[in-house]
Structures are given as C-alpha cells and as structure tokens.
Amino acid sequence: MKAQVIQAFGNPSVFQIQEIPAPEVIPGHVLIEVKATSVNPIDTKVRSGFVKGVAPDFPAVLHGDVAGIVRAVGEGVTKFQVGDEVYGCAGGFKGMAGGALAEYMLADADLLAYKPKNLTMEEAAALPLVAITAWEAMFTRGNLTSGQNILIHAAAGGVGHVAIQLAKWAGATVYTTASSKEKLEIGRRLGADVTINYLEESVQEYLQKYTNGKGFEIVFDTVGGENLDRSFEAAAPLGTVLAIAARSTHDLTLLHSKGLTLHVIFMLLKMLEKEMRKEYGQILEKVTNIVEEGKLRPLLDSNIFTFDEISKAHEHLESGKAIGKVVLVNKW
Amino acid sequence: MKAQVIQAFGNPSVFQIQEIPAPEVIPGHVLIEVKATSVNPIDTKVRSGFVKGVAPDFPAVLHGDVAGIVRAVGEGVTKFQVGDEVYGCAGGFKGMAGGALAEYMLADADLLAYKPKNLTMEEAAALPLVAITAWEAMFTRGNLTSGQNILIHAAAGGVGHVAIQLAKWAGATVYTTASSKEKLEIGRRLGADVTINYLEESVQEYLQKYTNGKGFEIVFDTVGGENLDRSFEAAAPLGTVLAIAARSTHDLTLLHSKGLTLHVIFMLLKMLEKEMRKEYGQILEKVTNIVEEGKLRPLLDSNIFTFDEISKAHEHLESGKAIGKVVLVNKW
Structure with a gap:
C-alpha cells in the first residue's frame, strides 16, 4: 500500500511517499481503509522530533486522527463489522500499530466509534483528538x-x-x-x-x-x-x-x-495505555451522539489537502494561519 | 482584657501587650475565653507584612487557632452553650472579629467544633488550621x-x-x-x-x-x-x-x-467567606471524632510558650527548628 513515511525527524519536507506492506489484522484490532485524516499540533511535534518520547520507531507512519471503512476485523472484536464507517484517534505514536497517513491503518477497536452519519469522512477525521x-x-x-x-x-x-x-x-x-x-x-x-x-x-x-x-x-x-x-x-x-x-x-x-x-491534559497518555483506551472509544461514542443531535460540528480550514500534499498541510498548521482543523483526504 | 497587639508589620518584637476592650458577643458568634493558641506560618507572614491582603486592620490581634471555653453565646447560635469547650481556626485575619492572642476571642460559631475530650487545651489549639x-x-x-x-x-x-x-x-x-x-x-x-x-x-x-x-x-x-x-x-x-x-x-x-x-490549597480563602465557613466547622467535627477514636494526635514542639512569650514563639517557628506545632498557653 501507499503511505507517507518519515525515516528521520525534520521539517515538513521529511515525508516520503513509499510502498509498504499493508498491515494484517491482529486480535482486538480492525483494519481501516483510510478515507481522511487531520493534522494536530502533536503530529507536527512528533515529525519535528520535539516530542521524541511519544514518537513511533522509523520508518514511521504518522497521524492519529482517522475516518474510514472497516475492511477486516480481528479476533475478539464484537463492536464492528466489515463495511462499518468508523473514526478515532488510533495510531501514529509510540508502540501503536500504525498511523493514518496510509491507504490502510491497523487500529485498536477500543479507540474507535461509529462515524456520525451526518458528517463526511473529512469532517469526521477532524474531530477525534x-x-x-x-x-x-x-x-x-x-x-x-x-x-x-x-x-x-x-x-x-x-x-x-x-x-x-x-x-x-x-x-x-x-x-x-x-x-x-x-x-x-x-x-x-x-x-x-x-x-x-x-x-x-x-x-x-x-x-x-x-x-x-x-x-x-x-x-x-x-x-x-x-x-x-x-x-x-x-x-x-x-x-x-x-x-x-x-x-x-x-x-x-x-x-x-x-x-x-x-x-x-495530555491526551496521548491514555491512548498509549492499552488498559485506558476504552475510555476514549466511549467518549467518542458520546461525541457521535452529540454530533447526530446537531449540537456539535467540526470547523474545517478552507484548505483541504490530499495525502500527496502532507508537507503543505503541516506547513499550513505550523504557520498559525489555519482556522479550525487542517484536514487531508485520501485520493490514492 | 489583655491582648498581644500589633500596630504595624514587622519582626517578632512588634507585639505589644495592651489592655483593650473585651469584645461583645454578636449574632452567629460566641465569646471564647482563650486557653491556648498555636503559631502557623501564615500568622508569621501576616505579622511581617508578607501577606498584607489577608491581614486585619491595626491595631490587630493575630492568630487563628484557638482552644477555650464558651463564655457568651450570640443570637442564632444553637450549636454551643456557655461552658462548652471548643476549638477552631476563627480569627486574626482580614475582616474577622479578632484573633486568639487575647483573653477573650469573638468567633463565628460556624468555624468551631467541640474540643476533643481526650486532648488538653494546648493540644487542641495545635490542630485546627x-x-x-x-x-x-x-x-x-x-x-x-x-x-x-x-x-x-x-x-x-x-x-x-x-x-x-x-x-x-x-x-x-x-x-x-x-x-x-x-x-x-x-x-x-x-x-x-x-x-x-x-x-x-x-x-x-x-x-x-x-x-x-x-x-x-x-x-x-x-x-x-x-x-x-x-x-x-x-x-x-x-x-x-x-x-x-x-x-x-x-x-x-x-x-x-x-x-x-x-x-x-490556601486554607484562609473559605475562612474569610461567611458562606463557606460552615464547611470548616464540619471538617473539625469529623476531626474531633477521629481524635476521640485515637486515630489522630497533634505533635507539639517541646517548647510550650506563654502569651507573654509570643515573640519567642514566632522566632522559634521562623527558625525552622520547631518539630510539630508551636503552642502558646494563656497564663494571664
């Protein structure tokens, strides 16, 4: 599969498009066909090396926020089925299965919830973190x-x-x-x-x-x-x-x-601990309900990027000029 | 009545024994015949002028912690009667009726509780703050x-x-x-x-x-x-x-x-607010029970001072050499 990979910390140009093996599903996890992701400040700090303690090993696929479609379900997962539309903040950090900047993402089912029906994939990917x-x-x-x-x-x-x-x-x-x-x-x-x-x-x-x-x-x-x-x-x-x-x-x-x-509040701490992840999936379930009641909508920056444009997306967030969330849509 | 009074902020020698009018009881308050008090770091900071924002107006009678006997009961007070042995942290700060460094102290009944039966007056005065x-x-x-x-x-x-x-x-x-x-x-x-x-x-x-x-x-x-x-x-x-x-x-x-x-935690904040004081009286009631169950005892520094020796008592606390609480007993 195609992925945006980093082999070293650095500025936004450090990303490289590579062909890497698609992950295989493992117990407790689902394989998501990634439709969209968004940039959070923590993603840029992982990329630059500012927060090495929470960075994944190289070669690394970054980004936690994801929205997409479940394509495979691991042993023990009862909450989701193939074809479900889901979202979550579920990878791209230390010890996690993989990030969202790829065609497929392996994600702990505890960190996911059903995507709100009244949001597009891009909108859903803006919300989790x-x-x-x-x-x-x-x-x-x-x-x-x-x-x-x-x-x-x-x-x-x-x-x-x-x-x-x-x-x-x-x-x-x-x-x-x-x-x-x-x-x-x-x-x-x-x-x-x-x-x-x-x-x-x-x-x-x-x-x-x-x-x-x-x-x-x-x-x-x-x-x-x-x-x-x-x-x-x-x-x-x-x-x-x-x-x-x-x-x-x-x-x-x-x-x-x-x-x-x-x-x-340092959101990553509970995400990185297997025993605490469920809490985040449960919060997201409530968020889905609130979104579907019409009480919450993400604000998307007017620039929507493709996965090919990841460097520009990081630059835009780091410029401080973004309004709302900077979102990337997968056109691969 | 006799009182240790300060007319200005300063070092421990700033205290002066003066004859001042005994306070009259007012609604919601009781008049306590003071048997003992103790020194807390905040008392030395009020005396020195380090925390002017919570200092009483001059001439000022300092010290919050008190143990003594109720000698008069104000209108509306149902919890205490004349003759009751009580303790509390109940004066010596901005806008309060008066401090404990005197023969009598006027205190908001909401800030008081019955003195634990198994403690002396000196021991009880060590505990409230x-x-x-x-x-x-x-x-x-x-x-x-x-x-x-x-x-x-x-x-x-x-x-x-x-x-x-x-x-x-x-x-x-x-x-x-x-x-x-x-x-x-x-x-x-x-x-x-x-x-x-x-x-x-x-x-x-x-x-x-x-x-x-x-x-x-x-x-x-x-x-x-x-x-x-x-x-x-x-x-x-x-x-x-x-x-x-x-x-x-x-x-x-x-x-x-x-x-x-x-x-x-800045203990004075709730003490200075009339609506919040009750909380402290209620905590002290629980403390009394725990002391009477034998689960809590104050540790008194080996030097016990009289009210005449207030300067020495403050010096001792400020020296950093005290172990446990520095207590003063009223021998007037």
Missing part, C-alpha cells in the same frame, strides 16, 4: 456542570471550537477569546454567549465587565505559553484552569493566593 | 481513597504530621520524607508505611525502590519552593500534586508530559 481532549479536560477532569461559567481561549482553534460547543451542550455559560472579528464571529456562531477580543481588552477589563472582577469558575487554556498566565489571572478564587500546553515556566503565585486547581 | 488544611487538600480536593498511595513531604511538619495520620485513617499507603532520623522516627510512629530521608535518596532512587519508577498517585507537598519540583517529579502519570505553598516560579513541563493535576 480535539473532541476527546475537550471532553477529558472539561468533563473528566474539570467537572464542568450546567450553570457554571467557563472562559475558553481560542474560539477558532482546533480544541477551542469544539470546547465551545461541548460546553454549551453541557449547559454552561461560555465566554471565548480570539484576536480577530472573523474568529470571534465563528465563536458566536458556535454558540458562545460572549466573545472577547483579547487584543482590545485586558484580562482585568473583561473580568470587571463580565464577572464583577470575580473571575471565571473554569478557564480552558488551549493556547499555552504566556496565555497560561492570563488564564491564572482570569480564574475565580477556588476556580479551575484546564491546560493542554504547559511545557513552560510560570509564576504560580496566583494559583496560591486564589487556591486554584490546574489540570494539565 | 493544619487539620482543616490536610483534610481539604487530601479529601475535598485530592479525593484520596483507601488503597491509594500518597507521598507526604515533611513528616514532622505542622501539616505533614497530621496528613500522615489522616491518610492512614482513610486507608491509604503512606510514604513520607524528612531530613533526619528523629523526624523519620516521628513519621513512623504516626503510622507512615515507609519513611524516606530525602537527603540520602534522590526522587528517582526512591521512585524506583518503592513504585517501580512509576511514581505516587498523590503527592502532598507541605514544603513549597524547590520541593515542589521534586513533587512534580515524584507524581505518577495522571497523578495529583497537592500544594500549600506555591508562591514561586516553576517549569511545568512534567505537569504536561505526565498530565498532572495541581491543587493549591
């Missing part, structure tokens, strides 16, 4: 409940745009930030109650305006870096900050004086 | 449950020695660190399953020895500063770090790569 991340952050870890207020940074980001919709689905009051009119309009269309241009208003200004200076019960930081300091500032006393990017150094004084909780 | 802090950290925030493993830093510290006993009471397996044979022996006597001299073993060494390198499910950092980095290192993937001192700057990379939760 970001939806699981947002779910784990807000519900598994953050215990977000109806009536709470939550500030979600990066309205048009991969995780941010899904978090807005899931938080509204859960009955929260959603505030969201972005840097442009266009992105704030996206946040509004996705259901955010209040949109904030963080270039025009300081944290103190919007805390005063929307919370009487008290702060938000939950702050979801999907950005990291200096933004994490702004998240600490925006949280109410005894509040919670959810972070998905925290490889940086921070003054924790505000965590102390406000008695905050910081949950750092 | 540290027991509430340990409870809030391990149970309210950290959800410590039977069978989990927990690493508690500072076996002979104010919070540490109480945490060891409460964690054992809850059925956890308790590992504890200290810097001397004497302190480790205290940890052992208080029930710790394993004691670790952190000057003799590195975090990696004791992780390997006791957890196969995996780390502890919960790490309770009662120390702060650089020790917080060691706590991040000692936590297992998806584990929890509880911290009570986090006014410092830290690299959060390990929080990211292990997907950790960091709860910072």
Whole structure:
C-alpha cells in the first residue's frame, strides 16, 4: 500500500511517499481503509522530533486522527463489522500499530466509534483528538456542570471550537477569546454567549465587565505559553484552569493566593495505555451522539489537502494561519 | 482584657501587650475565653507584612487557632452553650472579629467544633488550621481513597504530621520524607508505611525502590519552593500534586508530559467567606471524632510558650527548628 513515511525527524519536507506492506489484522484490532485524516499540533511535534518520547520507531507512519471503512476485523472484536464507517484517534505514536497517513491503518477497536452519519469522512477525521481532549479536560477532569461559567481561549482553534460547543451542550455559560472579528464571529456562531477580543481588552477589563472582577469558575487554556498566565489571572478564587500546553515556566503565585486547581491534559497518555483506551472509544461514542443531535460540528480550514500534499498541510498548521482543523483526504 | 497587639508589620518584637476592650458577643458568634493558641506560618507572614491582603486592620490581634471555653453565646447560635469547650481556626485575619492572642476571642460559631475530650487545651489549639488544611487538600480536593498511595513531604511538619495520620485513617499507603532520623522516627510512629530521608535518596532512587519508577498517585507537598519540583517529579502519570505553598516560579513541563493535576490549597480563602465557613466547622467535627477514636494526635514542639512569650514563639517557628506545632498557653 501507499503511505507517507518519515525515516528521520525534520521539517515538513521529511515525508516520503513509499510502498509498504499493508498491515494484517491482529486480535482486538480492525483494519481501516483510510478515507481522511487531520493534522494536530502533536503530529507536527512528533515529525519535528520535539516530542521524541511519544514518537513511533522509523520508518514511521504518522497521524492519529482517522475516518474510514472497516475492511477486516480481528479476533475478539464484537463492536464492528466489515463495511462499518468508523473514526478515532488510533495510531501514529509510540508502540501503536500504525498511523493514518496510509491507504490502510491497523487500529485498536477500543479507540474507535461509529462515524456520525451526518458528517463526511473529512469532517469526521477532524474531530477525534480535539473532541476527546475537550471532553477529558472539561468533563473528566474539570467537572464542568450546567450553570457554571467557563472562559475558553481560542474560539477558532482546533480544541477551542469544539470546547465551545461541548460546553454549551453541557449547559454552561461560555465566554471565548480570539484576536480577530472573523474568529470571534465563528465563536458566536458556535454558540458562545460572549466573545472577547483579547487584543482590545485586558484580562482585568473583561473580568470587571463580565464577572464583577470575580473571575471565571473554569478557564480552558488551549493556547499555552504566556496565555497560561492570563488564564491564572482570569480564574475565580477556588476556580479551575484546564491546560493542554504547559511545557513552560510560570509564576504560580496566583494559583496560591486564589487556591486554584490546574489540570494539565495530555491526551496521548491514555491512548498509549492499552488498559485506558476504552475510555476514549466511549467518549467518542458520546461525541457521535452529540454530533447526530446537531449540537456539535467540526470547523474545517478552507484548505483541504490530499495525502500527496502532507508537507503543505503541516506547513499550513505550523504557520498559525489555519482556522479550525487542517484536514487531508485520501485520493490514492 | 489583655491582648498581644500589633500596630504595624514587622519582626517578632512588634507585639505589644495592651489592655483593650473585651469584645461583645454578636449574632452567629460566641465569646471564647482563650486557653491556648498555636503559631502557623501564615500568622508569621501576616505579622511581617508578607501577606498584607489577608491581614486585619491595626491595631490587630493575630492568630487563628484557638482552644477555650464558651463564655457568651450570640443570637442564632444553637450549636454551643456557655461552658462548652471548643476549638477552631476563627480569627486574626482580614475582616474577622479578632484573633486568639487575647483573653477573650469573638468567633463565628460556624468555624468551631467541640474540643476533643481526650486532648488538653494546648493540644487542641495545635490542630485546627493544619487539620482543616490536610483534610481539604487530601479529601475535598485530592479525593484520596483507601488503597491509594500518597507521598507526604515533611513528616514532622505542622501539616505533614497530621496528613500522615489522616491518610492512614482513610486507608491509604503512606510514604513520607524528612531530613533526619528523629523526624523519620516521628513519621513512623504516626503510622507512615515507609519513611524516606530525602537527603540520602534522590526522587528517582526512591521512585524506583518503592513504585517501580512509576511514581505516587498523590503527592502532598507541605514544603513549597524547590520541593515542589521534586513533587512534580515524584507524581505518577495522571497523578495529583497537592500544594500549600506555591508562591514561586516553576517549569511545568512534567505537569504536561505526565498530565498532572495541581491543587493549591490556601486554607484562609473559605475562612474569610461567611458562606463557606460552615464547611470548616464540619471538617473539625469529623476531626474531633477521629481524635476521640485515637486515630489522630497533634505533635507539639517541646517548647510550650506563654502569651507573654509570643515573640519567642514566632522566632522559634521562623527558625525552622520547631518539630510539630508551636503552642502558646494563656497564663494571664
């Protein structure tokens, strides 16, 4: 089968199209005919060598997110049959069967769910990693409940745009930030109650305006870096900050004086542990239901790439100019 | 009545014995004849001006922890009667009725519980702030449950020695660190399953020895500063770090790569909020039961001070040489 393979870490040009053996199905797994995948920041960090600890061995087929059709079912799998349309985040990392940048992908059935019927393959491939991340952050870890207020940074980001919709689905009051009119309009269309241009208003200004200076019960930081300091500032006393990017150094004084909780969510950890994977498949089943109820839709960047164009797709994500998810469709 | 008063922030010599009006009882409060108090690090930080945000107005009577006898009961208080022996952490901070360094203390009844019958007044006065802090950290925030493993830093510290006993009471397996044979022996006597001299073993060494390198499910950092980095290192993937001192700057990379939760507990926050105080009185009621069951005893430093010796008591705590709690008994 055809695959985009890397033989070493490097810049986006490191991908090479190669003919490699199609994987054989093994117990607990299914073989998926890959229809689409999407790029997540972690895929670019694996490719560049920034996160070697979670990278697969060379030659490596990258990418976790997949949508496709089941073509073979391994021993012990009862959930899926040949011909089922499925999606999940299910490979491309250390110790896993293989990535999605190929004609076929071998995937642990525990990590998969039925593709939502009202989504195309490209749309479905955009969701798994970001939806699981947002779910784990807000519900598994953050215990977000109806009536709470939550500030979600990066309205048009991969995780941010899904978090807005899931938080509204859960009955929260959603505030969201972005840097442009266009992105704030996206946040509004996705259901955010209040949109904030963080270039025009300081944290103190919007805390005063929307919370009487008290702060938000939950702050979801999907950005990291200096933004994490702004998240600490925006949280109410005894509040919670959810972070998905925290490889940086921070003054924790505000965590102390406000008695905050910081949950750092690194989605890969449970994916890499066989015993924990089921949790992600179960989250995706719920996500499928929410999508089919019309409460959640992925936002796709206007550039859709083919598997031949993987280098461009990575470059586009790394440029910071993408809006929503960068998706690739398999035309092989 | 006699009181130790401060008129300005400063070193331990800033206290002055003064004759001030005894407080009158007000609704929801009781008037306590103070028998004993104890020094907590936060009291020394209020005195020095390090935490002005939670300091009472001048002239100020400091100290939260109190044990004594109810001498008057305010309107609406049904829980206590004149003559009851009570304890609590109930004053000496911003907006509160008054501190414990006086013959009488006016205290919100919501913050009090009956003194354990098997403790002296000095012993009872040692417990409230540290027991509430340990409870809030391990149970309210950290959800410590039977069978989990927990690493508690500072076996002979104010919070540490109480945490060891409460964690054992809850059925956890308790590992504890200290810097001397004497302190480790205290940890052992208080029930710790394993004691670790952190000057003799590195975090990696004791992780390997006791957890196969995996780390502890919960790490309770009662120390702060650089020790917080060691706590991040000692936590297992998806584990929890509880911290009570986090006014410092830290690299959060390990929080990211292990997907950790960091709860910072600042005990004063709920004490200063009228609506939240009841929670602390309820925790103390449970603590009273546990003490009376013989499962929890405070560790008192061998130096017991009188109220006249408040400066020496603060100096002793600040010297870092105290073992367990520094207690003051009222001989006025």
